[in-house]
Amino acid sequence: MSERVQRSSADEWDQLLVGAHIATMRTGGRAYGELPDTALAIKGERIAWLGPTAEGRRLAANKNIDVQDLQGLWITPGLIDCHTHLVYGGNRVAEFEQRLCGVSYEDIARAGGGIQSTVRATRAASAAALQESALVRLRRLMAEGVTTIEIKSGYGLELSAERRLLEVARDLGERLPVSVRKTFLGLHSLPPEFAANRQEFVHRVSGPWLDALAAEGLVDAVDAFCENIAFSVEETRQLLAAAKTLGLAAHVHAGQLSDMGAAELAAQWGALSADHLEYLSASGARAMAAAGTVAVLLPTAYFTLRQTTPPPVALLREAGVQIAVATDCNPGTSPCSSLLTAMNMACTLFGLTPEEALSGATRNAARALGIQNDVGTIATGMRADLAFWRIERPAELAYGLGANPCVGVMYGGRLRGELLRTAAVVR
Numbered sequence: 001m002s003e004r005v006q007r008s009s010a011d012e013w014d015q016l017l018v019g020a021h022i023a024t025m026r027t028g029g030r031a032y033g034e035l036p037d038t039a040l041a042i043k044g045e046r047i048a049w050l051g052p053t054a055e056g057r058r059l060a061a062n063k064n065i066d067v068q069d070l071q072g073l074w075i076t077p078g079l080i081d082c083h084t085h086l087v088y089g090g091n092r093v094a095e096f097e098q099r100l101c102g103v104s105y106e107d108i109a110r111a112g113g114g115i116q117s118t119v120r121a122t123r124a125a126s127a128a129a130l131q132e133s134a135l136v137r138l139r140r141l142m143a144e145g146v147t148t149i150e151i152k153s154g155y156g157l158e159l160s161a162e163r164r165l166l167e168v169a170r171d172l173g174e175r176l177p178v179s180v181r182k183t184f185l186g187l188h189s190l191p192p193e194f195a196a197n198r199q200e201f202v203h204r205v206s207g208p209w210l211d212a213l214a215a216e217g218l219v220d221a222v223d224a225f226c227e228n229i230a231f232s233v234e235e236t237r238q239l240l241a242a243a244k245t246l247g248l249a250a251h252v253h254a255g256q257l258s259d260m261g262a263a264e265l266a267a268q269w270g271a272l273s274a275d276h277l278e279y280l281s282a283s284g285a286r287a288m289a290a291a292g293t294v295a296v297l298l299p300t301a302y303f304t305l306r307q308t309t310p311p312p313v314a315l316l317r318e319a320g321v322q323i324a325v326a327t328d329c330n331p332g333t334s335p336c337s338s339l340l341t342a343m344n345m346a347c348t349l350f351g352l353t354p355e356e357a358l359s360g361a362t363r364n365a366a367r368a369l370g371i372q373n374d375v376g377t378i379a380t381g382m383r384a385d386l387a388f389w390r391i392e393r394p395a396e397l398a399y400g401l402g403a404n405p406c407v408g409v410m411y412g413g414r415l416r417g418e419l420l421r422t423a424a425v426v427r
């Protein structure tokens with residue numbers, strides 16, 4: 001790029017951040033895509049330029065541009081939590097106690113607890129109550145640098161309640177500076193009123209309910225809990241087929257408790273992600289790699305359930321599957337609203353490297369949501385969704401337990417958080 005072009009584009013910059021260490025999370029260069037002592041220019045909602053601090057200062061000199069010296073702060077892409085059930089009624093603290101007294105997740109589910117108890121509480125909750133409780137969790141995630149979150153329905157399991165969950169998810173994104181991707185998890189659990197008629201439920205979810213919610217703009221993707229205590233491969237296939245017809249993306253809860261071939265199914269239908277994957281065969285991993293289906297690992301659910309078989313990370317690496325990490329924030333199996341904690345557990349419990357964990361909460365999480373051309377890495381043209389950290393090196397983000405070194409967040413070029421109080425502002 002010639003100097004002349006750079007100068008003309010500098011005239012259009014709104015702001016320039018200098019003196020930052022940037023973990024771009026782009027591949028092919030240094031670890032974490034690191035750019036030391038870097039300047040980052042922003043125009044509107046987008047990143048306009050990246051280069052050495054001295055060069056950035058020179059280009060911005062004598063122009064009406066806000067210049068902030070970050071004095072060695074680290075910048076990463078805004079974090080992306082690509083698998084949550086953030087919106088729900090009630091909580092499941094009683095079952096937490098039961099499980100600690102030796103009752104299994106499957107037994108609780110078969111006895112009408114588990115997901116069904118949250119379904120009852122969710123159906124009874126107003127939109128306002130759902131939003132209020134979800135806001136608390138969302139704010140915690142955002143305080144850790146999350147700028148994009150996926151939110152699944154699935155605790156309504158009747159059209160009106162599923163719609164309410166998806167509307168609350170949409171409204172959260174309109175109310176707060178965070179991007180929300182809405183997933184219709186129609187096949188989460190069989191509601192009791194359909195206990196004698198599974199086929200009819202699957203038919204409604206995949207047919208009229210999905211059609212209605214998609215027509216209302218409430219569905220970015222579908223999801224199914226493909227598991228022996230939930231829905232079969234064939235039932236899941238019906239929903240994936242319907243989604244494909246409507247041009248919607250898909251995720252699949254796969255291999256959490258057993259390997260039913262759900263990962264192969266997800267790959268076969270071009271799902272963006274297969275999630276959990278504690279039980280995954282080599283053929284499943286190969287199919288995912290070939291299809292570009294991302295493996296979303298959910299270590300805080302594994303931790304909460306005290307599972308003992310971790311996902312086959314070596315197999316995923318060997319096959320070339322992209323790995324993401326998410327909170328699975330939900331009241332039963334992962335009451336976790338800390339993506340940094342999920343990253344820590346992805347390292348300590350699953351053996352991911354800290355760089356893999358951070359890639360999993362940025363670049364690969366974006367891929368798992370199909371938005372990798374917009375967010376998840378730091379490069380010219382990408383959305384200026386950024387997290388600012390007072391750390392010595394990026395591995396620190398996966399290192400601390402209960403630590404939150406986030407000192408600020410930028411969403412679409414606008415700062416929120418405390419950055420202004422912790423870094424010098426110069427003109």
Ligand SMILES: [Zn+2]
Binds near residue numbers: 084085253328
């Ligand atoms: Zn889940």
